[in-house]
Amino acid sequence: MEGIISCIRHRERGGIFVVSGIEGGFKSVEFRSNRSFSVGDSVRLDGIAELEPASGTDLAKSVEEALGKKISSIMRAEVYRKGVEPLDSITGRLWGRLESAARLFLRKLLLGVPIVIRFHNDADGSGGAYSLYLSIKELGERIGFAPNTMWMMNRGVAYSSAEAENDMLATNGYSAIEKPLLVIIDFGTAAESNSGISSAKGKFDIIWLDHHPMTEGFRGTELEHYINPWNFGGDSSYTAGFLASAFSKTFSAVDTEEYENASFIGDYSTYADTGARGNEASIIFDLVTSDVGMALGGGRMNVTPQEFEAIFANEKKRSELLRYANMRLGEVLDAGIESLRRYKGRDFEIFMLDFEDVRSDESKYPLPGRFSSKLLDRIVASGHGRVMVIVHVGAYLLMRLDKELCKDMSLLDIIAEVKERYGEGIEGGGGHRCAGTIKLRDKRNKRGVINSILGSLK
Ligand SMILES: [Mn+2]
Structure with a gap:
Protein backbone atom coordinates (compact mmCIF):
# COMPACT_ATOMS: atom_id res chain seq x y z
CA MET A 1 0.00 0.00 0.00
CA GLU A 2 1.22 3.48 -0.79
CA GLY A 3 0.32 6.31 1.48
CA ILE A 4 1.46 9.08 3.73
CA ILE A 5 2.49 9.13 7.38
CA SER A 6 -0.50 10.74 9.07
CA CYS A 7 0.54 10.31 12.68
CA ILE A 8 3.65 9.31 14.61
CA ARG A 9 3.81 8.14 18.16
CA HIS A 10 7.38 8.94 19.11
CA ARG A 11 9.52 6.39 20.85
CA GLU A 12 13.15 6.38 21.78
CA ARG A 13 14.10 4.89 18.45
CA GLY A 14 11.79 5.12 15.48
CA GLY A 15 8.13 5.21 16.29
CA ILE A 16 4.68 3.86 15.75
CA PHE A 17 3.42 5.23 12.49
CA VAL A 18 -0.07 5.49 11.15
CA VAL A 19 0.06 5.16 7.39
CA SER A 20 -2.98 6.51 5.61
CA GLY A 21 -3.12 5.20 2.09
CA ILE A 22 -5.13 3.78 -0.71
CA GLU A 23 -5.89 0.14 -1.21
CA GLY A 24 -9.20 -0.22 -2.98
CA GLY A 25 -10.21 3.02 -1.27
CA PHE A 26 -8.93 4.78 1.84
CA LYS A 27 -7.24 2.68 4.48
CA SER A 28 -5.11 3.39 7.53
CA VAL A 29 -2.83 0.99 9.34
CA GLU A 30 -0.45 1.19 12.24
CA PHE A 31 3.14 0.23 11.67
CA ARG A 32 6.17 0.05 13.95
CA SER A 33 9.55 0.92 12.54
CA ASN A 34 12.98 1.86 13.81
CA ARG A 35 13.60 4.02 10.76
CA SER A 36 12.89 7.64 11.05
CA PHE A 37 10.13 9.32 9.09
CA SER A 38 8.37 12.63 9.32
CA VAL A 39 4.70 13.37 9.27
CA GLY A 40 3.49 13.77 5.70
CA ASP A 41 6.24 11.58 4.20
CA SER A 42 5.16 9.44 1.28
CA VAL A 43 5.81 5.80 2.01
CA ARG A 44 5.27 2.35 0.58
CA LEU A 45 4.18 -0.35 2.96
CA ASP A 46 5.11 -3.84 1.73
CA GLY A 47 3.14 -6.41 3.66
CA ILE A 48 4.07 -5.88 7.26
CA ALA A 49 7.75 -6.08 6.57
CA GLU A 50 8.97 -2.75 5.39
CA LEU A 51 8.19 0.88 5.30
CA GLU A 52 9.99 2.53 2.40
CA PRO A 53 10.03 6.08 1.19
CA ALA A 54 7.89 6.52 -1.91
CA SER A 55 7.85 9.35 -4.36
CA GLY A 56 4.31 9.64 -5.62
CA THR A 57 4.01 13.39 -6.00
CA ASP A 58 0.24 13.44 -5.86
CA LEU A 59 -0.01 10.83 -3.15
CA ALA A 60 -1.20 13.28 -0.50
CA LYS A 61 -3.89 14.53 -2.84
CA SER A 62 -5.12 11.05 -3.75
CA VAL A 63 -5.20 10.01 -0.10
CA GLU A 64 -7.23 13.11 0.71
CA GLU A 65 -9.70 12.32 -2.06
CA ALA A 66 -10.02 8.71 -0.95
CA LEU A 67 -10.54 9.85 2.64
CA GLY A 68 -13.32 12.21 1.61
CA LYS A 69 -15.07 9.40 -0.28
CA LYS A 70 -14.63 7.02 2.62
CA ILE A 71 -16.19 9.45 5.09
CA SER A 72 -19.14 10.04 2.79
CA SER A 73 -19.66 6.31 2.45
CA ILE A 74 -19.62 5.86 6.26
CA ASN A 314 -18.63 -9.77 34.23
CA GLU A 315 -21.85 -10.83 35.95
CA LYS A 316 -20.17 -11.33 39.32
CA LYS A 317 -18.40 -7.99 39.37
CA ARG A 318 -21.51 -6.27 38.06
CA SER A 319 -23.82 -7.56 40.80
CA GLU A 320 -21.18 -7.00 43.45
CA LEU A 321 -20.94 -3.33 42.46
CA LEU A 322 -24.73 -2.95 42.32
CA ARG A 323 -25.13 -4.48 45.76
CA TYR A 324 -22.46 -2.24 47.17
CA ALA A 325 -23.94 0.90 45.59
CA ASN A 326 -27.42 0.18 46.93
CA MET A 327 -26.17 -0.60 50.41
CA ARG A 328 -23.95 2.45 50.57
CA LEU A 329 -26.59 4.80 49.18
CA GLY A 330 -29.15 3.46 51.64
CA GLU A 331 -26.82 4.02 54.59
CA VAL A 332 -25.90 7.55 53.61
CA LEU A 333 -29.53 8.48 52.90
CA ASP A 334 -30.67 7.14 56.27
CA ALA A 335 -28.01 9.20 57.97
CA GLY A 336 -28.93 12.21 55.85
CA ILE A 337 -32.62 12.07 56.75
CA GLU A 338 -31.62 11.98 60.45
CA SER A 339 -29.46 15.08 60.15
CA LEU A 340 -31.77 17.31 58.08
CA ARG A 341 -32.64 20.82 59.17
CA ARG A 342 -35.96 22.29 58.09
CA TYR A 343 -36.71 25.87 57.08
CA LYS A 344 -39.79 27.60 55.73
CA GLY A 345 -39.81 29.05 52.23
CA ARG A 346 -42.59 31.25 50.80
CA ASP A 347 -44.96 28.39 50.04
CA PHE A 348 -42.57 25.47 50.16
CA GLU A 349 -40.21 23.65 52.50
CA ILE A 350 -36.44 23.84 52.53
CA PHE A 351 -34.38 20.92 53.81
CA MET A 352 -30.72 21.50 54.52
CA LEU A 353 -27.89 19.11 55.24
CA ASP A 354 -24.22 19.43 56.05
CA PHE A 355 -22.70 16.65 53.97
CA GLU A 356 -19.86 16.34 56.49
CA ASP A 357 -22.44 14.80 58.85
CA VAL A 358 -22.99 11.81 56.56
CA ARG A 359 -19.85 11.30 54.47
CA SER A 360 -17.44 8.54 55.35
CA ASP A 361 -13.71 8.15 54.90
CA GLU A 362 -14.00 4.71 53.39
CA SER A 363 -15.86 5.60 50.21
CA LYS A 364 -16.42 8.61 48.01
CA TYR A 365 -19.72 7.17 46.78
CA PRO A 366 -22.21 8.75 46.55
CA LEU A 367 -20.73 12.08 45.49
CA PRO A 368 -22.68 14.99 46.98
CA GLY A 369 -24.40 15.87 43.68
CA ARG A 370 -25.88 12.43 43.13
CA PHE A 371 -26.65 12.18 46.83
CA SER A 372 -28.57 15.49 46.83
CA SER A 373 -30.87 14.24 44.07
CA LYS A 374 -31.48 10.96 45.90
CA LEU A 375 -32.11 12.81 49.15
CA LEU A 376 -34.74 14.92 47.42
CA ASP A 377 -36.37 11.72 46.07
CA ARG A 378 -36.47 10.29 49.59
CA ILE A 379 -38.02 13.45 51.06
CA VAL A 380 -40.66 13.64 48.32
CA ALA A 381 -41.41 9.90 48.69
CA SER A 382 -42.08 10.43 52.38
CA GLY A 383 -45.01 12.67 51.48
CA HIS A 384 -43.60 16.17 51.17
CA GLY A 385 -44.56 18.29 48.16
CA ARG A 386 -42.89 21.49 46.90
CA VAL A 387 -39.44 20.90 48.34
CA MET A 388 -36.05 22.51 48.02
CA VAL A 389 -32.93 20.66 49.18
CA ILE A 390 -29.66 22.37 50.00
CA VAL A 391 -26.63 20.18 50.70
CA HIS A 392 -23.43 21.96 51.57
CA VAL A 393 -19.93 20.56 51.67
CA GLY A 394 -16.65 22.47 51.80
CA ALA A 395 -16.99 25.46 49.51
CA TYR A 396 -19.94 23.95 47.62
CA LEU A 397 -23.68 24.44 47.88
CA LEU A 398 -25.74 21.88 46.00
CA MET A 399 -29.38 22.71 45.44
CA ARG A 400 -32.31 20.67 44.18
CA LEU A 401 -35.97 21.50 43.52
CA ASP A 402 -38.68 18.90 43.23
CA LYS A 403 -40.73 18.76 40.00
CA GLU A 404 -43.64 20.80 41.35
CA LEU A 405 -41.58 23.62 42.79
CA CYS A 406 -39.37 23.65 39.70
CA LYS A 407 -42.38 24.67 37.61
CA ASP A 408 -42.50 28.05 39.41
CA MET A 409 -38.91 28.60 40.36
CA SER A 410 -35.48 28.19 38.75
CA LEU A 411 -32.22 27.60 40.57
CA LEU A 412 -30.49 29.43 37.76
CA ASP A 413 -32.19 32.63 38.94
CA ILE A 414 -31.11 32.00 42.53
CA ILE A 415 -27.54 31.32 41.40
CA ALA A 416 -27.51 34.48 39.26
CA GLU A 417 -28.75 36.55 42.23
CA VAL A 418 -26.08 35.12 44.53
CA LYS A 419 -23.40 35.78 41.92
CA GLU A 420 -24.58 39.35 41.57
CA ARG A 421 -24.69 39.92 45.29
CA TYR A 422 -21.36 38.30 46.19
CA GLY A 423 -19.42 39.01 42.98
CA GLU A 424 -15.84 37.80 43.31
CA GLY A 425 -16.79 35.81 46.41
CA ILE A 426 -18.41 33.26 44.11
CA GLU A 427 -15.95 31.15 42.19
CA GLY A 428 -18.52 29.49 40.00
CA GLY A 429 -22.09 28.40 39.78
CA GLY A 430 -24.50 26.85 37.36
CA GLY A 431 -26.39 23.74 36.46
CA HIS A 432 -29.97 23.24 35.44
CA ARG A 433 -33.33 24.68 36.40
CA CYS A 434 -34.03 22.04 39.09
CA ALA A 435 -30.43 21.09 39.98
CA GLY A 436 -27.62 23.55 40.52
CA THR A 437 -24.36 24.23 42.33
CA ILE A 438 -22.58 27.25 43.72
CA LYS A 439 -18.87 27.19 44.51
CA LEU A 440 -17.57 29.82 46.90
CA ARG A 441 -14.07 31.19 46.74
CA ASP A 442 -13.77 30.93 50.52
CA LYS A 443 -15.81 28.37 52.43
CA ARG A 444 -15.81 30.61 55.50
CA ASN A 445 -18.44 32.75 53.74
CA LYS A 446 -20.77 29.79 53.38
CA ARG A 447 -23.00 30.57 56.34
CA GLY A 448 -23.56 34.12 55.07
CA VAL A 449 -24.43 32.96 51.55
CA ILE A 450 -26.82 30.30 52.89
CA ASN A 451 -28.54 32.84 55.12
CA SER A 452 -28.92 35.23 52.25
CA ILE A 453 -30.49 32.50 50.07
CA LEU A 454 -32.83 31.46 52.89
CA GLY A 455 -33.75 35.13 53.43
CA SER A 456 -34.57 35.67 49.77
CA LEU A 457 -36.89 32.63 49.74
CA LYS A 458 -39.05 33.72 52.65
MN1 LIG B 1 -25.69 15.91 32.14
Missing part, protein backbone atom coordinates in the same frame (compact mmCIF):
# COMPACT_ATOMS: atom_id res chain seq x y z
CA MET A 75 -22.05 8.67 7.08
CA ARG A 76 -25.60 7.49 7.57
CA ALA A 77 -28.19 9.64 5.90
CA GLU A 78 -31.18 9.16 8.18
CA VAL A 79 -31.78 11.23 11.29
CA TYR A 80 -31.75 9.16 14.48
CA ARG A 81 -35.30 8.84 15.79
CA LYS A 82 -36.60 7.33 19.02
CA GLY A 83 -40.30 7.79 18.32
CA VAL A 84 -40.45 10.24 21.22
CA GLU A 85 -41.48 13.87 20.91
CA PRO A 86 -40.15 16.50 21.35
CA LEU A 87 -36.84 14.60 21.59
CA ASP A 88 -36.94 13.66 17.90
CA SER A 89 -37.77 17.18 16.73
CA ILE A 90 -34.77 18.56 18.59
CA THR A 91 -32.54 15.86 17.09
CA GLY A 92 -33.91 16.77 13.66
CA ARG A 93 -32.97 20.42 14.17
CA LEU A 94 -29.42 19.78 15.35
CA TRP A 95 -28.71 16.82 13.07
CA GLY A 96 -26.93 18.92 10.44
CA ARG A 97 -24.57 20.22 13.12
CA LEU A 98 -23.91 16.69 14.39
CA GLU A 99 -23.15 15.60 10.84
CA SER A 100 -20.59 18.30 10.23
CA ALA A 101 -18.94 17.60 13.61
CA ALA A 102 -18.97 13.88 12.75
CA ARG A 103 -17.17 14.50 9.46
CA LEU A 104 -14.38 16.17 11.41
CA PHE A 105 -14.42 13.37 13.99
CA LEU A 106 -14.21 10.62 11.34
CA ARG A 107 -11.40 12.44 9.59
CA LYS A 108 -9.29 12.46 12.73
CA LEU A 109 -10.29 8.92 13.62
CA LEU A 110 -9.38 7.47 10.22
CA LEU A 111 -6.11 9.40 9.97
CA GLY A 112 -5.07 8.12 13.40
CA VAL A 113 -4.79 11.68 14.70
CA PRO A 114 -5.02 11.77 18.53
CA ILE A 115 -8.53 12.29 19.87
CA VAL A 116 -9.01 13.18 23.53
CA ILE A 117 -12.53 12.42 24.72
CA ARG A 118 -13.30 14.00 28.06
CA PHE A 119 -16.53 13.11 29.83
CA HIS A 120 -18.25 14.25 33.01
CA ASN A 121 -17.91 11.83 35.94
CA ASP A 122 -21.56 10.94 36.24
CA ALA A 123 -24.02 8.58 34.56
CA ASP A 124 -24.88 11.07 31.84
CA GLY A 125 -21.31 11.87 30.81
CA SER A 126 -20.25 8.22 31.08
CA GLY A 127 -23.30 6.99 29.16
CA GLY A 128 -22.43 9.37 26.32
CA ALA A 129 -18.78 8.33 26.26
CA TYR A 130 -19.77 4.68 26.35
CA SER A 131 -22.21 5.00 23.43
CA LEU A 132 -19.52 6.78 21.43
CA TYR A 133 -17.02 4.06 22.32
CA LEU A 134 -19.38 1.28 21.19
CA SER A 135 -19.97 3.11 17.92
CA ILE A 136 -16.26 3.56 17.22
CA LYS A 137 -15.73 -0.11 18.01
CA GLU A 138 -18.50 -1.17 15.64
CA LEU A 139 -17.09 1.05 12.89
CA GLY A 140 -13.65 -0.46 13.47
CA GLU A 141 -15.03 -3.97 13.05
CA ARG A 142 -16.70 -2.88 9.83
CA ILE A 143 -13.93 -0.99 8.06
CA GLY A 144 -10.66 -1.36 9.99
CA PHE A 145 -8.52 1.63 10.93
CA ALA A 146 -5.98 2.65 13.53
CA PRO A 147 -7.81 4.82 16.08
CA ASN A 148 -5.92 6.96 18.51
CA THR A 149 -8.49 7.72 21.19
CA MET A 150 -7.75 8.76 24.77
CA TRP A 151 -10.60 8.70 27.27
CA MET A 152 -10.49 11.07 30.23
CA MET A 153 -12.97 11.28 33.05
CA ASN A 154 -13.53 14.89 34.09
CA ARG A 155 -14.00 15.57 37.78
CA GLY A 156 -16.50 18.35 38.08
CA VAL A 157 -18.12 20.61 35.53
CA ALA A 158 -15.36 23.00 34.50
CA TYR A 159 -12.85 22.69 31.67
CA SER A 160 -10.15 24.68 33.40
CA SER A 161 -6.65 25.40 32.18
CA ALA A 162 -5.43 22.49 34.34
CA GLU A 163 -7.54 20.10 32.26
CA ALA A 164 -6.35 21.76 29.05
CA GLU A 165 -2.71 21.34 30.19
CA ASN A 166 -3.37 17.70 30.90
CA ASP A 167 -4.88 17.14 27.45
CA MET A 168 -1.98 18.88 25.74
CA LEU A 169 0.45 16.70 27.68
CA ALA A 170 -1.48 13.60 26.67
CA THR A 171 -1.03 14.42 22.98
CA ASN A 172 2.55 15.68 23.27
CA GLY A 173 4.09 12.32 22.41
CA TYR A 174 2.45 12.43 18.98
CA SER A 175 3.06 14.30 15.76
CA ALA A 176 0.16 14.35 13.39
CA ILE A 177 -0.72 15.65 9.97
CA GLU A 178 -3.34 17.91 11.52
CA LYS A 179 -4.41 19.17 14.92
CA PRO A 180 -5.56 16.62 17.48
CA LEU A 181 -9.22 16.66 18.40
CA LEU A 182 -10.79 17.35 21.77
CA VAL A 183 -14.31 16.07 22.43
CA ILE A 184 -16.15 17.37 25.49
CA ILE A 185 -19.19 15.48 26.78
CA ASP A 186 -21.60 16.83 29.40
CA PHE A 187 -19.76 19.62 31.13
CA GLY A 188 -18.01 22.93 30.88
CA THR A 189 -20.74 25.32 29.69
CA ALA A 190 -19.86 28.11 32.10
CA ALA A 191 -17.44 31.01 32.25
CA GLU A 192 -15.08 28.92 34.44
CA SER A 193 -14.17 27.01 31.29
CA ASN A 194 -13.01 30.06 29.33
CA SER A 195 -9.38 29.72 30.43
CA GLY A 196 -9.34 26.05 29.38
CA ILE A 197 -10.90 26.93 26.05
CA SER A 198 -8.37 29.62 25.25
CA SER A 199 -5.48 27.28 26.15
CA ALA A 200 -6.87 24.38 24.14
CA LYS A 201 -8.05 26.33 21.10
CA GLY A 202 -4.66 26.73 19.44
CA LYS A 203 -3.68 23.14 19.92
CA PHE A 204 -6.94 21.25 19.27
CA ASP A 205 -9.93 21.20 17.03
CA ILE A 206 -12.85 20.96 19.43
CA ILE A 207 -16.25 19.25 19.42
CA TRP A 208 -18.30 20.24 22.46
CA LEU A 209 -21.45 18.27 23.28
CA ASP A 210 -23.30 19.63 26.29
CA HIS A 211 -26.79 20.31 27.55
CA HIS A 212 -26.22 22.69 30.45
CA PRO A 213 -27.91 26.06 30.12
CA MET A 214 -25.34 28.54 28.86
CA THR A 215 -24.24 31.08 31.40
CA GLU A 216 -23.37 34.64 30.52
CA GLY A 217 -19.80 35.18 29.41
CA PHE A 218 -19.20 31.56 28.34
CA ARG A 219 -17.04 31.69 25.24
CA GLY A 220 -17.41 28.08 24.11
CA THR A 221 -20.43 29.03 22.02
CA GLU A 222 -18.01 30.67 19.58
CA LEU A 223 -16.53 27.28 18.71
CA GLU A 224 -17.54 25.94 15.32
CA HIS A 225 -18.64 22.61 16.76
CA TYR A 226 -20.30 23.69 19.99
CA ILE A 227 -23.61 21.79 20.04
CA ASN A 228 -26.18 22.25 22.78
CA PRO A 229 -29.90 21.36 22.59
CA TRP A 230 -30.72 24.68 24.30
CA ASN A 231 -29.79 26.33 20.98
CA PHE A 232 -32.27 24.11 19.13
CA GLY A 233 -35.42 24.50 21.17
CA GLY A 234 -34.45 21.83 23.70
CA ASP A 235 -33.54 21.91 27.35
CA SER A 236 -31.55 19.98 29.96
CA SER A 237 -33.79 16.92 29.60
CA TYR A 238 -32.15 16.33 26.23
CA THR A 239 -29.08 14.94 27.99
CA ALA A 240 -25.49 15.19 26.83
CA GLY A 241 -25.31 11.41 26.98
CA PHE A 242 -28.16 11.20 24.51
CA LEU A 243 -26.58 13.95 22.38
CA ALA A 244 -23.31 12.00 22.23
CA SER A 245 -25.27 8.91 21.32
CA ALA A 246 -27.11 10.74 18.53
CA PHE A 247 -23.74 12.07 17.38
CA SER A 248 -22.41 8.53 17.06
CA LYS A 249 -25.54 7.54 15.12
CA THR A 250 -24.28 9.68 12.23
CA PHE A 251 -21.79 6.90 11.50
CA SER A 252 -22.90 3.77 13.36
CA ALA A 253 -26.23 2.04 13.93
CA VAL A 254 -25.05 0.07 16.94
CA ASP A 255 -27.72 -0.23 19.65
CA THR A 256 -27.00 2.16 22.52
CA GLU A 257 -30.52 2.52 23.92
CA GLU A 258 -29.62 1.11 27.32
CA TYR A 259 -26.92 3.73 27.82
CA GLU A 260 -29.08 6.55 26.51
CA ASN A 261 -31.63 5.62 29.13
CA ALA A 262 -28.88 5.39 31.76
CA SER A 263 -28.02 9.00 30.96
CA PHE A 264 -31.68 10.07 31.11
CA ILE A 265 -32.11 8.33 34.47
CA GLY A 266 -28.87 9.72 35.86
CA ASP A 267 -29.83 13.29 35.02
CA TYR A 268 -33.52 13.01 36.01
CA SER A 269 -34.54 13.74 32.45
CA THR A 270 -38.23 13.77 31.52
CA TYR A 271 -37.28 11.13 28.91
CA ALA A 272 -36.08 8.69 31.59
CA ASP A 273 -37.82 5.33 31.37
CA THR A 274 -37.28 3.71 34.75
CA GLY A 275 -39.06 0.55 33.57
CA ALA A 276 -36.62 -0.04 30.71
CA ARG A 277 -33.01 -1.22 30.59
CA GLY A 278 -30.56 1.42 31.80
CA ASN A 279 -31.11 1.53 35.56
CA GLU A 280 -28.24 -0.77 36.40
CA ALA A 281 -25.87 0.84 33.92
CA SER A 282 -26.76 4.21 35.42
CA ILE A 283 -25.85 3.03 38.93
CA ILE A 284 -22.61 1.43 37.75
CA PHE A 285 -21.53 4.52 35.82
CA ASP A 286 -22.22 6.64 38.88
CA LEU A 287 -20.51 4.36 41.34
CA VAL A 288 -17.39 3.78 39.27
CA THR A 289 -16.92 7.45 38.35
CA SER A 290 -17.52 8.54 41.96
CA ASP A 291 -14.89 6.24 43.40
CA VAL A 292 -12.65 4.79 40.70
CA GLY A 293 -10.15 3.51 43.23
CA MET A 294 -12.76 1.50 45.09
CA ALA A 295 -14.33 0.04 41.93
CA LEU A 296 -11.18 -0.72 39.96
CA GLY A 297 -8.40 -0.90 42.50
CA GLY A 298 -6.26 1.46 44.52
CA GLY A 299 -4.76 4.64 43.24
CA ARG A 300 -6.84 4.77 40.07
CA MET A 301 -7.93 8.22 38.93
CA ASN A 302 -9.36 7.55 35.49
CA VAL A 303 -11.76 5.08 33.96
CA THR A 304 -12.11 4.13 30.30
CA PRO A 305 -15.08 2.74 28.36
CA GLN A 306 -13.12 -0.50 27.93
CA GLU A 307 -13.23 -0.87 31.70
CA PHE A 308 -16.97 -0.27 31.81
CA GLU A 309 -17.31 -2.89 29.10
CA ALA A 310 -15.35 -5.40 31.19
CA ILE A 311 -17.61 -4.73 34.19
CA PHE A 312 -20.80 -5.11 32.13
CA ALA A 313 -19.50 -8.42 30.78
